[in-house]
Each structure stands twice: as C-alpha cells, then as structure tokens.
Amino acid sequence: MKPAEFTYYRPESVGEALHGLATLPDPKPLAGGQSLLTLMNLRLARPATLLDIGRFTELARVFDDTEALVLGALVRHRTCETDPLVAARAPLLHAAAGHIGHLGIRNQGTIGGSLAHADPAAELPLAAVTLGATVHVESATRGKRALSAEELFVSFYANSLEPDELITWITVPAIRPGQGWGFVEYARQHGDYALAGAGVLLSLDARGRIAGLRIGLLNAADRPLLFDEREGTAPVLGELPEPRLWEGLGWRLAALSEPSHPDTEYVKALCASAISEAAEAATERAGENT
Amino acid sequence: MTEIPIEVMVNGTRFRRTVAGRLSLADFLREELRLTGTHLGCEHGVCGACSVLVDGRSVRACLMLAAQADGREVTTVEGLGAEARPLRECLARRHGLQCGFCTPGFLITATELLQDNESGKPLTEDGVREALSGNICRCTGYQGIVEAVLEVGNDTETRDDA
Numbered sequence: 001m002k003p004a005e006f007t008y009y010r011p012e013s014v015g016e017a018l019h020g021l022a023t024l025p026d027p028k029p030l031a032g033g034q035s036l037l038t039l040m041n042l043r044l045a046r047p048a049t050l051l052d053i054g055r056f057t058e059l060a061r062v063f064d065d066t067e068a069l070v071l072g073a074l075v076r077h078r079t080c081e082t083d084p085l086v087a088a089r090a091p092l093l094h095a096a097a098g099h100i101g102h103l104g105i106r107n108q109g110t111i112g113g114s115l116a117h118a119d120p121a122a123e124l125p126l127a128a129v130t131l132g133a134t135v136h137v138e139s140a141t142r143g144k145r146a147l148s149a150e151e152l153f154v155s156f157y158a159n160s161l162e163p164d165e166l167i168t169w170i171t172v173p174a175i176r177p178g179q180g181w182g183f184v185e186y187a188r189q190h191g192d193y194a195l196a197g198a199g200v201l202l203s204l205d206a207r208g209r210i211a212g213l214r215i216g217l218l219n220a221a222d223r224p225l226l227f228d229e230r231e232g233t234a235p236v237l238g239e240l241p242e243p244r245l246w247e248g249l250g251w252r253l254a255a256l257s258e259p260s261h262p263d264t265e266y267v268k269a270l271c272a273s274a275i276s277e278a279a280e281a282a283t284e285r286a287g288e289n290t
Numbered sequence: 291m292t293e294i295p296i297e298v299m300v301n302g303t304r305f306r307r308t309v310a311g312r313l314s315l316a317d318f319l320r321e322e323l324r325l326t327g328t329h330l331g332c333e334h335g336v337c338g339a340c341s342v343l344v345d346g347r348s349v350r351a352c353l354m355l356a357a358q359a360d361g362r363e364v365t366t367v368e369g370l371g372a373e374a375r376p377l378r379e380c381l382a383r384r385h386g387l388q389c390g391f392c393t394p395g396f397l398i399t400a401t402e403l404l405q406d407n408e409s410g411k412p413l414t415e416d417g418v419r420e421a422l423s424g425n426i427c428r429c430t431g432y433q434g435i436v437e438a439v440l441e442v443g444n445d446t447e448t449r450d451d452a
Contacts, residue, residue, distance in 0.1 A: 001333055007292045008311030008357050030358075034335065037353045041314075041334045050311065054358060078347075102424020103399065105335065107347040108354065191423045 003040035018140040031113035073112025096123040121219035130199035130216030153223035180286025182278030196270035202282040220257035250275035296360040301369030316351035327367040338425035367394035380438040388429035
C-alpha cells in the first residue's frame with residue numbers, strides 16, 4: 001500500500017528539526033525510514049507531519065571517546081556492521097548489526113531510528129541495553145537530557161520520549177580488558193525477525209571468576225529484556241564460567257521471559273540455548289582479552 | 291497536500307520534478323519517469339523487487355520517498371550498463387530466472403555485492419545467499435541465481451562474452 005497523506009518537511013539543522021517537533025501537528029522524525037515507512041505503507045502509522053532528518057551529516061558520525069564509543073543517531077546499520085572502529089570498541093553492537101534485515105535495509109536504517117522504534121525483536125535495542133548504552137535526546141524547550149537504554153524502552157514499539165524530543169547521540173561503553181561478549185540470534189532465515197536471541201557481556205576478574213554479567217534477550221518480552229547484577233545474574237558472580245553454569249543460568253533466565261510467540265515453551269528453550277551459546281562465546285573472548 | 295520540488299539524477303539523466311510528499315521513490319520511477327523495470331511486490335520492504343541503487347548502495351524504493359532522493363544519484367535496472375552484462379547472460383544461461391518479476395531486484399542487489407569491497411572475496415555460496423536473502427524469488431528455488439552470481443563474482447567459468 002501507499003502511506004496516508006502527510007506534510008513533508010526537510011529541516012536544515014537539528015535546531016530547526018527540534019523547533020518543528022515542538023510546533024508542527026503530530027510530527028514524526030524520518031531518519032532511514034526502514035521501520036517508519038513500512039508502518040506507514042501498511043497504514044499502521046499515520047503521522048500528519050514527517051520531518052526528514054536523514055541528511056544531518058553531523059549525526060552520521062562515529063567518535064572514539066576515552067572509555068566509550070559515541071555514535072550519531074543517523075549512523076547506518078551498515079556502518080555499525082563494517083566500521084573497524086565499531087568492531088574494535090563495541091564488537092557486540094557490530095555483530096548484532098549484521099543480523100538486521102537485509103543489505104538494502106542496513107544501507108538505509110539508522111541506529112537512532114531503530115532505538116526510537118523500540119521493537120523488542122530488533123537487534124540494536126538489545127545491544128544497547130546489554131552494553132548499558134546511554135541515549136542522548138534534545139528538545140527545543142527543555143534542552144538536552146540523557147537516559148539509559150533501559151529507560152528508553154517502555155513496551156512494544158513504545159519509547160519513553162516526549163513527543164518533542166529527538167534522539168541525537170548514543171554513547172556505548174567500550175569493551176574493556178577482561179571483558180568478553182557474545183551475540184546469538186535464531187531466525188527462520190538470515191534477516192528474518194528473530195525467534196529468540198541473546199547478547200552477553202561478561203567481565204572476568206584476575207582469577208578468571210565472573211565479576212560482572214549482563215544478558216539481554218531478543219523478542220522475549222514487550223521490550224528488550226535485561227538481566228544484570230541487580231536482577232538475575234547476581235547468583236553467578238564469583239563463580240567460574242563453565243558450560244554447566246551457563247546451561248543452568250540459561251534455563252533459569254529463559255523461564256522469566258514472556259515471549260509473544262504462540263509456542264512459548266519452544267521459544268523459551270531457544271532463549272536458554274541462545275544464552276548459554278552466547279555466554280560460552282563471551283567466556284572464550286574474555287579469556288583472550290586480557 | 292504538499293508539493294516538494296526535487297532534482298534527481300536517474301541513470302545519468304537529471305530530472306527536475308515536483309512531487310507529493312507521500313510519493314515513494316518506486317512510484318516516482320515507475321509512474322513519473324516511466325521506468326517500469328523497477329517492480330513493486332510487497333510495498334513494505336520484504337520482497338526486494340523494487341531494489342535500486344542510490345548513490346551506489348542498494349535500497350528498497352518502496353521504503354524511500356521520492357523527496358528523500360532529492361539530490362541523489364539513482365540507478366535502476368534500466369541504468370545498469372556493461373558491468374551487468376556478464377551477470378545478465380549468466381543468469382539466463384543458468385536458468386536464474388523464470389517469470390522475471392524479481393530479476394531487476396536481484397540484478398541490483400547482486401551488482402552491489404559484486405562491486406562491494408566490504409564483502410569478502412572470493413564470494414562463498416553462503417555469503418551470496420546471505421547477500422541475496424532480501425530478494426524473494428518464487429520460481430527458481432535460487433540455485434541458478436546463486437550459481438550465476440558466484441560464477442561472475444569469482445570468474446569461475448570462461449564467459450561467452452569475454
């Protein structure tokens with residue numbers, strides 16, 4: 001189908017876009033459009049105004065900061081997938097990006113757009129919560145604020161942004177010595193929506209015991225589901241990272257998931273397997289990353 | 291309804307038009323420019339039949355507004371020149387098409403793959419299948435298409451047109 005009618009604007013600057021978001025009727029920012037235009041073609045979304053922010057080249061840049069990688073909201077999935085800096089500093093994000101849709105989608109889709117779209121089955125929201133990313137947003141009237149990726153995701157396709165706010169930058173903590181990562185996704189075919197998947201960020205101490213553990217699950221709830229030391233992974237802190245431990249933890253955490261897929265038990269089994277597979281990969285990488 | 295003036299380079303020719311905001315790039319190419327080689331299957335980004343190159347990168351023309359293409363360089367299947375000839379001939383020889391509806395999309399995606407330095411070379415069957423996974427063909431079962439791309443990409447067989 002074709003999208004319903006809307007008014008198209010192409011602001012020249014971030015400031016102009018923010019002003020538009022604050023003043024125009026029912027506005028939506030259009031970045032790469034790979035989620036938004038799909039919804040609009042299906043008439044599931046009918047914004048009155050589209051603000052095309054896709055050309056703000058300043059927001060398409062990636063910076064290396066001391067302990068973080070800073071990505072503009074308009075960084076394309078293909079950039080995350082191919083940029084050596086992203087691969088070196090945020091390898092989980094880099095790996096996750098390669099699983100998004102298909103090449104033609106990754107050429108256009110943006111990280112800010114994917115986060116704002118808040119699809120619990122999408123790879124970048126999962127990577128953002130697993131890595132503990134910070135999302136920077138701006139509005140014309142209240143200026144800038146930063147929120148954690150976890151705070152951004154509310155429910156299916158719902159984020160916590162105010163209508164006049166725009167995601168501008170995303171900060172991802174860079175991988176540190178002693179850390180390992182894993183990303184595993186199960187889909188019917190490459191590029192399809194994930195049936196299940198897991199991202200793991202593991203920190204080992206000098207004795208090779210688990211010092212930190214963050215596990216994110218794809219498509220396992222109404223938002224990307226995170227288990228960290230505060231919730232879910234504390235019992236394994238101080239343990240040796242062994243396959244048996246991962247298997248047990250996988251099943252325990254999968255039991256807490258709430259997949260929307262009709263075959264819940266099957267998807268929970270996939271979750272458990274994704275967790276242990278990703279955790280084993282993370283263990284191996286943490287051992288090599290000293 | 292808003293009318294947006296755009297200037298797009300399509301297959302080497304510059305076009306100036308005024309378009310409705312909601313006009314997709316695919317409909318612009320087909321209806322305004324009568325370049326009907328770009329096919330529309332699903333119109334929501336799944337089938338890949340409408341793939342075109344924008345600034346050398348494949349995109350789905352149903353998921354891009356004509357207004358977004360302002361100032362860009364678009365190549366449709368009609369604009370693929372001599373560089374795509376080996377692939378066209380190889381697809382035909384290896385029965386990589388039957389009804390042909392999906393073929394323009396495959397030609398665009400495969401052309402990007404063959405030109406792309408970021409994709410590992412030599413091409414592997416898995417790599418080609420993954421790169422083409424965003425294009426759906428309901429006739430061939432993909433075997434002939436994959437073989438054709440591998441043959442052209444890796445120059446594994448002497449080509450008739452060499």
